[in-house]
Amino acid sequence: MFFGTYAPKLDEKGRVILPAKFRDELSPGIVMTRGQENCLYVFTTQEFEAYYTQFSRAPLTDQGARSFNRLIFSGASAEMPDKQNRVTIPANLRSYAGLDRDLTVIGVGTRVEIWDTTAWETYLAGQEDSFANIAEEVIPGLM
Template identity: 35%
Template sequence: MLVGTHEHRVDSKGRVVLPSRFREGLGEELIATVGIDPCVSIYGLGGWEGLFNRLSSLSSSRASHRDLKRLLMASAVQVEPDSMGRLLVPSYLREHAKITRDVYIIGVGDHVEIWDREEWDRRRARLMDELPSIVEEVDGL
């Protein structure tokens, strides 16, 4: 289970350390792509195959389905941690996530997301304020 939050920095080469607990949970083969929100989503091979299968089952007759498939698939890249656990995050993914230097790496169950620290701080504060209504909307926990 991929849960928790870790603070890190992106180095001058665009690399970020993926915490060992997340590396163990994701496995050795990793796929990075644009997140639905302004973040980078990282999947292990099993999680990526599940997402791929869900995307493949979408109707190609609907423009929104085709566009979602195109965007997630075209943005996907295989990434490999180096011996120090660092991942090179391509510049187009860092740009999508508005990542500059300081990041949070968060576990969200089936994958990991990399967020710009300021962006996540703002998002988290808003979500905390809205938590009661969010829980109500999803019909409790």
Template identity: 40%
Template sequence: MFIGEYLHTMDSKGRLFIPAKFREALGEVMVATKGLDGCLCIYPMDEWQQVADKLKKLPFTRADARAFQRFVFSGATECELDKQGRILLAPSLRDYAGLTKDVIVIGVSTRVEVWDVERWQEYNGQTAERFEDVAENLIDFEL
């Protein structure tokens, strides 16, 4: 399970250091893709296969399903850890998430998310204001 929040710097070539606590669970090869809310999602291969299987089951006849499949699969790329524990993020993914230098790498249960620091702070500020409303609307959820 991925948990925690880590501040890292991405180099000018787009290489991102993966926190040591995440490396073993992600494995040597992982999949990075566009995530919702303007972040990137990184999945271990086994988890990516589960996500891909669910997406493939969406009805092809629905325009919104096709659009979502295109969104996720077109941005997906395999990434390999180098000897320093970094991955190279594709320019298209960096552009999508607005990543330049300072990034936040967070654990979100079955995936890792990568956020631009300012975008993460903005998102957190918006979410914190409505956290109780969101929690109230979740069915059968207790902390």
């Protein structure tokens, strides 16, 4: 399970060092792709395969499912961390997420998200006011 917030830097070759707490799970290989709100989603290969299985059940006749699948799978890139635990973020994904030097990497349960730090701070500030009410609306009975 992935959780926590980290602030690595993107190097001049478009690589990021994976947070130490994520390395064991991510070291066998990852799949990164476009995420929602202009971040990147990072999955273990196994989790991405499970994700694929769920999406493959969606009917081809559903326009929303087709669109979502196109965006997720056309942007997907399988990557392997190097010996220094760095992973290259492809140029098209760096552009999509507006990634420059300062990154915020967060754990979100079954996936990791990579954000431009300014975009993350803006997103977080915009969510703070409604955070207290979200749990009741999204996950009834949780708290």
